[in-house]
Amino acid sequence: MKPSTDSLVLYTLHLADNALMLGQRNAEWTGHGPVLEQDIAISNIALDLIGQARNFYQYAAKQINLSTDQSINPAVTEDSLAYLRNEHDFMNCLLVELPKGDWAVTVLRQFFFSTYQFYFYGQLINSKDSTLSAVAEKSLKEVTYHLRWSAEWVVRLGDGTMESQQRISNALNDLWPYTAELTTLADYEEALLKERIAVDLNSIQPLWRNKIDEILATATLPTPKNLETRTGGKQGKHTNQLAIILKEMQYLQRTHPGAIW
Amino acid sequence: MNKLVKKFYYGDYGDKENAASLPPDALAAANGNSWPLWEVFIRSKQGLDHKHAGSLHAADAQMAIENARDVYTRRQEGISLWVVESKYIHASNPAEAGSLYDPANDKVYRHPTFYDLPNELKHM
Numbered sequence: 001m002k003p004s005t006d007s008l009v010l011y012t013l014h015l016a017d018n019a020l021m022l023g024q025r026n027a028e029w030t031g032h033g034p035v036l037e038q039d040i041a042i043s044n045i046a047l048d049l050i051g052q053a054r055n056f057y058q059y060a061a062k063q064i065n066l067s068t069d070q071s072i073n074p075a076v077t078e079d080s081l082a083y084l085r086n087e088h089d090f091m092n093c094l095l096v097e098l099p100k101g102d103w104a105v106t107v108l109r110q111f112f113f114s115t116y117q118f119y120f121y122g123q124l125i126n127s128k129d130s131t132l133s134a135v136a137e138k139s140l141k142e143v144t145y146h147l148r149w150s151a152e153w154v155v156r157l158g159d160g161t162m163e164s165q166q167r168i169s170n171a172l173n174d175l176w177p178y179t180a181e182l183t184t185l186a187d188y189e190e191a192l193l194k195e196r197i198a199v200d201l202n203s204i205q206p207l208w209r210n211k212i213d214e215i216l217a218t219a220t221l222p223t224p225k226n227l228e229t230r231t232g233g234k235q236g237k238h239t240n241q242l243a244i245i246l247k248e249m250q251y252l253q254r255t256h257p258g259a260i261w
Numbered sequence: 262m263n264k265l266v267k268k269f270y271y272g273d274y275g276d277k278e279n280a281a282s283l284p285p286d287a288l289a290a291a292n293g294n295s296w297p298l299w300e301v302f303i304r305s306k307q308g309l310d311h312k313h314a315g316s317l318h319a320a321d322a323q324m325a326i327e328n329a330r331d332v333y334t335r336r337q338e339g340i341s342l343w344v345v346e347s348k349y350i351h352a353s354n355p356a357e358a359g360s361l362y363d364p365a366n367d368k369v370y371r372h373p374t375f376y377d378l379p380n381e382l383k384h385m
Contacts, residue, residue, distance in 0.1 A: 037318065041328065044331050156324075
């Protein structure tokens with residue numbers, strides 16, 4: 001499938017890919033959660049994220065189909081976008097494709113991402129694009145809960161036992177370099193700023209940072225001094241983790257195209 | 262007379278009779294270092310009272326509310342949650358049901374049904 005260069009399509013796919021990848025990573029806990037109630041909690045969060053992904057993929061598919069000549073290119077659907085694109089066409093941030101790790105890694109990654117989503121959707125509601133605005137309004141309620149849930153877990157683990165504090169400190173140092181990308185504008189986002197369609201991530205960055213500092217302080221965890229940053233996901237340059245996920249996720253659709261049950 | 266009256270402490274009905282006498286560490290060990298059990302009550306959108314929905318484990322009250330939300334309200338079961346640690350719920354002893362409840366059986370005069378309502382109020 002020929003990748004689109006249209007900024008709005010890229011932006012929508014970026015938002016969809018973020019939600020889908022994190023939904024899939026969280027879903028890896030289903031059946032393996034540390035306790036029953038948390039197994040259900042993380043699975044619910046995964047479902048919320050996949051629901052958000054669907055909303056964005058459907059919108060992206062609609063835009064692509066409107067602008068392509070369908071006698072040449074077959075119509076795309078939410079499914080073909082999710083299951084038939086290649087690794088370098090995915091535009092999720094690196095943070096969401098990282099392995100789920102232990103429970104500390106999972107809750108901390110969720111906390112970083114949900115804080116970003118909370119402020120992001122809070123502003124996307126004002127987008128001049130009415131579909132994006134509607135998705136944001138619905139998703140904001142889900143994300144408000146994700147933020148609360150993950151922040152409380154960060155505090156519990158940080159100010160918990162010696163083992164829990166060790167694990168979440170390790171997670172903090174490992175994940176921190178990947179957080180910068182969450183609030184770094186990509187080309188396609190900058191192109192949409194003037195029309196007030198995209199959110200200006202520069203305005204979110206201090207809000208994000210304040211929330212992180214506040215929760216880390218409550219959790220008695222130090223802010224990492226690691227200034228290294230890892231980016232590239234939003235431009236389609238991924239860690240080897242994405243190929244592994246896609247291989248498993250896309251296997252069925254690629255092997256049996258159009259399969260339904 | 263001393264056999265009829267016994268001093269009870271919270272959480273020590275039945276098999277937890279000795280709970281009050283154990284120090285916290287020993288109590289935690291006796292519970293297998295597991296999180297306390299909580300009972301969940303849910304009020305539905307049309308309801309007036311919170312109904313018992315089940316139980317769950319949680320480390321603290323905030324987690325108990327969130328767990329109750331995640332486990333017991335997935336299918337729009339309700340709009341309000343109460344959670345109470347199970348040890349704070351005292352239940353009547355089924356073996357005592359006879360002396361507690363049977364005496365009310367033959368006291369119909371306690372029911373508000375011995376006067377006629379005027380027509381205007383008949384559909385109250």
